[in-house]
Amino acid sequence: MRRETTRQTGRVDLVVTGGTVLTMDPEETVVENGAVAIRDGAIVAVGARRAVESGFQARRTIDASGRLVLPGFVNGHTHAPMTLLRGVKDDVDLMTWLTNYMFPIEKRFVSREFVRWGALLACWEMIASGTTTFADGYFHEEEVARAADESGLRALPGQGIFDVPTPDSQTSAEGLARAEKLLSDWSGHPRITPSLCPHACYTVEPDTFVRTMRLAERYDAPVQTHLAESPAEIALVGERYATTPVRHLANLGVLNERLVAAHCVCVDDEEIAKLGSSGTGVVHCPESNMKLASGVAPVPRMLAEEVRLGLGTDGAASNNDLDMIGEMGSAARLHKVATLDPTAAPAHAVLRMATLGGARALHMEDRIGSLEPGKRADLMVLDLSGPGALPLYDAASHVVYSARADAVETVIVEGRVLMDRRRLKTLDTDEIRVRVGRFGRKIRAALPE
């Protein structure tokens, strides 16, 4: 940690006090009976309860006694509006799923309204499970930006860009124009970082990828993509470009510190080194990779190469939830059985992937991902007093292997309390429930069979 307590004193907006603070700073400092002081949306002190409480007068105090205090989770890859398609069809092969379900349903139903209510449902679900930042890619992303803003979450909405017609654009030029509007409308927002989401190497032409990166550079915006997700993608890209997806992007000059690449399942050692040395962010999505039978990303090797490695849920249509605690458990278990090594992907490393690692993957580690003075105040209070988490020996291990999302008690983003002892403060959940139910009934009625 930069400094265990600061010498600053004075008035602050909020002190979260009395809990075991897992700072997730680079030294993974843990402060028993600690406190976090927050002013103007930023962390001004982290340290022993006594020191923080005597140094600062707080307008509000949250008692976290007997609880854990940790950075909010960074969901590095999702498609928030797809909550409306959660479980619409599972356990079929990928082509049936896409051709008979996802594509026709999206074509028929995806509108600004669909995106709005799907994104609001996603924000509700993410706040209630401890996520404080999410990176998103879909259509009509201005509605994701608006929903995230209303919810109080930190987000990177990414306008989807394809060289095939989509629910919001007939061409990639149209997609890029929508993207530019998103960038220009939301640039400078304290929590919403507009971004671009060229879908993948097999749906986006090389010059579109390059134009997307140029646009991103002009606005200093991040670029998200799906990369090396499955053997099918490897085959497609191999046929078309006689190379692999990672090498293809490297050849285009777009493998860089602005890029956030989801999945990276099918990557060899040389590609892992390239991802690491180029500063590309990588987001591991174990539950989606498992459920869609894409394969197992070489996470232990990426950890060893110090790739900027985060964790993501992917969309709810392929997971089927946005629960980062469940995702951590799946990551920690999957890599052990995949390598037959019970020391692979240890709990501490996986918890880092979900916090500071995710911040690094999104190139935001100077602002979020750990509890350190100077960073934005994105954090949660976790109550591990339920029967499934007793007794407590190792906090990080419990968060990864034993906790469930309902242990998330209080969630704070940019110093603002979004959930207070399980009560949502920013969203009208009754209205979301009604609107989502309506979409669900309409979509259900339109399903084949």
Added chain:
Amino acid sequence: MRRETTRQTGRVDLVVTGGTVLTMDPEETVVENGAVAIRDGAIVAVGARRAVESGFQARRTIDASGRLVLPGFVNGHTHAPMTLLRGVKDDVDLMTWLTNYMFPIEKRFVSREFVRWGALLACWEMIASGTTTFADGYFHEEEVARAADESGLRALPGQGIFDVPTPDSQTSAEGLARAEKLLSDWSGHPRITPSLCPHACYTVEPDTFVRTMRLAERYDAPVQTHLAESPAEIALVGERYATTPVRHLANLGVLNERLVAAHCVCVDDEEIAKLGSSGTGVVHCPESNMKLASGVAPVPRMLAEEVRLGLGTDGAASNNDLDMIGEMGSAARLHKVATLDPTAAPAHAVLRMATLGGARALHMEDRIGSLEPGKRADLMVLDLSGPGALPLYDAASHVVYSARADAVETVIVEGRVLMDRRRLKTLDTDEIRVRVGRFGRKIRAALPE
């Protein structure tokens, strides 16, 4: 289902009404706006709400409108008292874990009192996550029987039998004597089925296995064991008996309808056929197999062979929870990625494993595992109105992929309500918390480092 509604009428103790009833009967009948009538601990009718409500006068009615009603989960393999060792040491290799942690801690701390409070904590956790039956193996199992009885759960406590000294027996003869006392003390109990648990082929001598089976036959009791769990076991058994674990037990004549074999990770096609044709129950424990890096059990092939296949959490020291909903999600995802087939282990099959499959694995399918007239009334009400389960397209898919254990609202065993809208009715959870905390502090203080 045997019959969708019965013609019986009259007074009943309880009607659970208004929910979507997933009967999990062999036809997987689903009754929308259905009801279940319960008398003297048994199900007397399952059918449409109107028919059941007009046919029966209930002393008590539970409104399950907008909710799912399904059979309680059958946790086919656990070590309940090991909740006290939950997360005591994770992410180390198996020999370090056993030699430096599990064995010395168990030697020093496992007593009747340890078993009692660990088992009560486990019962609390299992009730709160929808388990209604559990099969257990450990030491001082009379205390597991007592705890399960007090909690109201259905259980198969299994006295551990080893040919090495254990916390409750110096020899296997002593273990068998303890087992016989357990069988004789608890035989005939409506919910507690005492059983025997010879640990594994590499810790139990051949003649001990045979003597255990003889004793079980005399009391008509089930026998639980660990079988073909890991490559290390295959190597040990190969060295000692020049065969595989499954063939070794077949040679001993103990592979039969009384046996419940946990794990079966390392089994070939011939062994799967043997397990199927012998009527052996098999309990798949995916999270334990993943976390301990044991390997991936060939579940799709076992399903195709119609092996009596259930699902279990294993003990909390190697999982680290007793949550069958999480276990179902892990099972459904693991077999897809392990086979690279997204249709493997579909949600419906996995939900069956956790209910009727588990009942078949424990040889109790005539009494539990589905909601059918004549079976014991072991069921739960599941509330899927949380944000992570909206909207609803396919109930079974949601239970497996989207639900979390906190959606379990009401749990009924043998017609008795053990949890009523998340309030535990049978256990003093404050006292359990205090006792468990004391054990945790003592064990923590004794850990190496």
